[in-house]
Amino acid sequence: MSEETPLDTARLWVEFPDPDDVERGLSAEEGADTVYRIDLTWLTSDYTCIFGNGCPGIYADRPDVGCCALGAHFTEKADEKRVAKIVKKLTPETWQFFEEGQKENGGWTEVEDGARKTRVHQGGCILANRPGFAAGAGCALHQQALRDGVDPLEHKPDVCWQLPLKRSYRTVTRGDGTTYLEVSIAEYDRRGWGEGGHDLDWYCTGNPAAHIGTRPVFRSCENELREMIGDRPYEELARHCEALVSRSRDGSAHRRLLPLTVHPADPGRAGR
Incomplete structure (x- = not known):
């Protein structure tokens, strides 16, 4: 590299x-x-973006999640509310960690230093499907947007679609x-x-x-x-x-x- x-x-x-x-x-x-x-x-x-095309990830021990290793902080309540509506559309076939994301004591969000964000699970954002998952690796929200025929920025957290x-x-x-x-x-x-x-x-x-x-x-x-x-x-x-x-x-x-x-x-x- x-x-x-x-x-x-x-x-x-x-x-x-x-x-x-x-x-x-x-x-x-x-x-x-x-x-x-x-x-x-x-x-x-x-x-x-070279995710899936040679990207080694921001952390050497978590290459499969690219820059999604830390989860995404929501910019405001409206941001989280919008993403929550899309999460409800995901299924076990489209989201690798669907069952984990439904747990009352886990779920797909968490609070870090007083700020709400997507939860980190197994070394990366819980919404990031890993290589080998049937629906394909990458953000489950991004993939849902493609299935819905809309731009991914409509489904993903603000900080995710704005990068870089x-x-x-x-x-x-x-x-x-x-x-x-x-x-x-x-x-x-x-x-x-x-x-x-x-x-x-x-x-x-x-x-x-x-x-x-x-x-x-x-x-x-x-x-x-x-x-x-x-x-x-x-x-x-x-x-x-x-x-x-x-x-x-x-x-x-x-x-x-x-x-x-x-x-x-x-x-x-x-x-x-």
Whole structure:
């Protein structure tokens, strides 16, 4: 497995105001300013999830569950409620730990440090089917979404479908005292996991082994990005990303290998 790249490298970012705010003529004084801050280097990278295709897992002793070794924390009550409805649809044929998940003293959730999350069972999320299970390995919720013909983000916990994208907010004060909400979309690197992220045995976003996708992240994760920031902001984001890619004669997109636009984990970066 290739060596992981450093966390801190030079990157190209772009900021743009919320297109809806611009259209409505809303000003900072009215308290409606929103500015999106986008990591173009990440979103135009060739990263792709390699679960089931060489992923060694975040812990060496639990490779079969990929990054699902710790369970998923719910972002809010609505998140848990939505997932609970899908769990009720699962059966012993679609969920390996169906019986364990029904136990009154066990179930499929647990509380850790005061926060509710999916329960860890046998070294991984209880909703993660293991290799050898008849329905196939991987998230039972993800698989249910495919059977239902919907995008997996409709069935999975927020933190699961958002990975490897990280959305963060902060209030920024300008020199004239006005403020705006900054919404950042960036790479969910090791630091996104908190202090424990540095202790993971392996992690994908900074590893060349996972930068083998056929589409840039802003296209492969289009549905997730639209859900996170909305359609019009996504279209503006995509416009800026497209400006960094060129199209070959067959119409496929390729990033221009220029300084700051190439993710450090890109296998083709060496020597530039």
